[in-house]
Amino acid sequence: MGKAVNAEIYKLEEKLPNGLDARGVVLKDSGKIIGAYIEAEGAKIPFGCALNGKSIKDIAGKGWEDWILGSINYDDEFEILLSKLSPKDIINEYFNAVDSNDEQIIFATLTRRKLCEYLTMNKSPRDLINEKGNIDNIVKKVKVLEIKETNDDENTKSFEVLADFVFKKANAKNNGEHKVYITLRKENEKLGWKIDNIEPNFVGYGVNFENILYNN
Numbered sequence: 001m002g003k004a005v006n007a008e009i010y011k012l013e014e015k016l017p018n019g020l021d022a023r024g025v026v027l028k029d030s031g032k033i034i035g036a037y038i039e040a041e042g043a044k045i046p047f048g049c050a051l052n053g054k055s056i057k058d059i060a061g062k063g064w065e066d067w068i069l070g071s072i073n074y075d076d077e078f079e080i081l082l083s084k085l086s087p088k089d090i091i092n093e094y095f096n097a098v099d100s101n102d103e104q105i106i107f108a109t110l111t112r113r114k115l116c117e118y119l120t121m122n123k124s125p126r127d128l129i130n131e132k133g134n135i136d137n138i139v140k141k142v143k144v145l146e147i148k149e150t151n152d153d154e155n156t157k158s159f160e161v162l163a164d165f166v167f168k169k170a171n172a173k174n175n176g177e178h179k180v181y182i183t184l185r186k187e188n189e190k191l192g193w194k195i196d197n198i199e200p201n202f203v204g205y206g207v208n209f210e211n212i213l214y215n216n
Helices: 054-060 064-069 077-085 087-100 103-110 113-122
Strands: 006-011 023-030 033-042 139-152 157-165 176-186 193-199
Touching: 054 064, 064 113, 077 103, 087 103, 087 139, 087 157, 087 176, 087 193, 113 193
Parallel strands: none
Antiparallel strands: 006 023, 023 033, 139 157, 157 176, 176 193
């Protein structure tokens, strides 16, 4: 960690058991192999395993989400602040960040699983991760009008959000009020609520505006 290394990417002839194309990634430091893995090519939900087929749970003794949560700085002031917010407050923080194009806040309101999706979805076969430096935000301005809870259980909450949108690349008929459906999840008690899914996703990598936009 904290050191730049080289990654060599190979397209594999064999497909994964789920039918997805596979590629092998070999990591090298000063020409010496220090790691390698197999991953799904172009999958929205990331998949990876060791060359012998072992998963991260086989190797580390825990699943990816439990493993990644062990690398978080829980003493970070910003994480502590967000952990105290209610689900509706998190939603408002997210849309305020979209309105002001604040990528740091946008990312901070998302679960680690959602962030990992942004790193892997729609990446070029030649790239290790999605190399776009910025998220593709098609929203110019947005104002939340109403937040309505639609489902509530111990670890997830779902909301219907009515918001007034002004888009960067849309014609006038696309601007106006649209409903967005958001699911929040607690990754653990220390982190509090984070956004785990957004439909339609007006902010994200490789968004196709004409496909995802729909009226009330």
